[in-house]
Amino acid sequence: MNLFKNINFNKLKDGLTKTRDKLVTKINETITGKAKLDEEILEEVEEILITSDIGYDTATRIIENSRVKLKAEKDRSKLNVTDVIKNELISIVESYNTNSEFNRLDQYKPYVILVVGVNGAGKTTTIGKLAHNYKQAGLSVIIGSADTFRAAANEQLEVWSKRAGVEIVQRSIGADPSAVAFDTVSIAKKKNIDIVMIDTAGRLHTKQNLMEELKKIKKSISKVIDYAPNETFLVIDGNTGQNALIQAEKFSDVTDITGLIVTKLDGTAKGGVVFQICSQQKVPIKYIGVGEGIDDLQTFDAKSFVDALFDVNEVA
Ligand SMILES: Nc1nc2c(ncn2[C@@H]2O[C@H](COP(=O)(O)OP(=O)(O)OP(=O)(O)O)[C@@H](O)[C@H]2O)c(=O)[nH]1
Numbered sequence: 001m002n003l004f005k006n007i008n009f010n011k012l013k014d015g016l017t018k019t020r021d022k023l024v025t026k027i028n029e030t031i032t033g034k035a036k037l038d039e040e041i042l043e044e045v046e047e048i049l050i051t052s053d054i055g056y057d058t059a060t061r062i063i064e065n066s067r068v069k070l071k072a073e074k075d076r077s078k079l080n081v082t083d084v085i086k087n088e089l090i091s092i093v094e095s096y097n098t099n100s101e102f103n104r105l106d107q108y109k110p111y112v113i114l115v116v117g118v119n120g121a122g123k124t125t126t127i128g129k130l131a132h133n134y135k136q137a138g139l140s141v142i143i144g145s146a147d148t149f150r151a152a153a154n155e156q157l158e159v160w161s162k163r164a165g166v167e168i169v170q171r172s173i174g175a176d177p178s179a180v181a182f183d184t185v186s187i188a189k190k191k192n193i194d195i196v197m198i199d200t201a202g203r204l205h206t207k208q209n210l211m212e213e214l215k216k217i218k219k220s221i222s223k224v225i226d227y228a229p230n231e232t233f234l235v236i237d238g239n240t241g242q243n244a245l246i247q248a249e250k251f252s253d254v255t256d257i258t259g260l261i262v263t264k265l266d267g268t269a270k271g272g273v274v275f276q277i278c279s280q281q282k283v284p285i286k287y288i289g290v291g292e293g294i295d296d297l298q299t300f301d302a303k304s305f306v307d308a309l310f311d312v313n314e315v316a
């Protein structure tokens with residue numbers, strides 16, 4: 001499912017400024033003005049990659065592959081060396097980030113998306129942004145507030161539903177989240193709505209009972225429509241760095257995660273974690289959040305992401 005391709009290069013580039021400073025600017029400083037790109041420099045670059053949340057294994061692999069490629073080439077100019085590293089980064093993201101489920105929307109109506117993640121990761125905001133994008137793409141959308149723990153959660157989702165101009169289903173605080181999910185999907189089925197999104201309460205991946213509750217929500221959805229949910233998106237805060245990987249693992253243990261959404265890539269210097277996630281998770285990153293606004297959700301695309309990260313020119 002890839003109904004909209006929302007990539008605003010300058011916005012992405014702007015958002016990645018801190019990560020760029022940590023990663024690309026340092027690499028540039030290391031390789032600029034060096035007469036010979038020897039082993040020592042490659043090791044320095046490796047060090048920069050490791051300390052930029054790319055992770056040890058992934059950084060080592062990037063350098064190994066770059067070394068092999070550079071050996072075969074005579075051109076050791078700064079531009080070429082940067083290109084080799086860039087291409088390695090792109091291929092890491094691309095090889096693990098195959099979007100295989102295009103155009104399934106015709107087959108499944110409603111198409112049901114469950115959104116999960118730890119507290120404050122950006123689930124509700126992301127649902128609002130997604131609702132807006134789907135609506136713009138001409139689809140009918142309904143969102144269900146299965147975060148029944150806090151009164152503010154309902155209000156927040158309601159604000160987003162108004163912004164996006166989509167219907168919302170909610171119940172009072174303390175209601176069973178599974179019941180809200182059940183209701184939302186039932187209404188969608190009755191009204192022939194295209195997309196259903198279910199917002200869930202933030203849950204720590206270490207709290208077993210809350211994690212178990214996800215199974216219950218999922219089960220209640222499939223009682224209404226046996227094929228649903230079509231997707232379970234895990235929302236991860238880009239600031240969490242290494243912990244993002246643990247979250248992805250733990251959530252995958254209790255439910256089948258079909259896609260990742262990495263938020264708050266604006267304003268963090270830890271954006272390098274995206275490469276680590278791509279190389280260690282079997283689940284693709286679908287979207288990235290680069291701001292709090294309704295238009296600040298972008299389709300995740302390997303080449304645009306790396307190009308934006310390495311583009312050191314002033315944003316026009
Ligand atoms: N800068 C920035 N802020 C974001 C982004 N996505 C979400 N936020 C902010 O992060 C905060 C938490 O977002 P929510 O959507 O409430 O997160 P949540 O996962 O629903 O939180 P809980 O329901 O409490 O678990 C809000 O202040 C959002 O505006 C993003 O991509 N960039």
Ligand SMILES: [Mg+2]
Nearest residue numbers: 123124147153
């Ligand atoms: Mg929320």
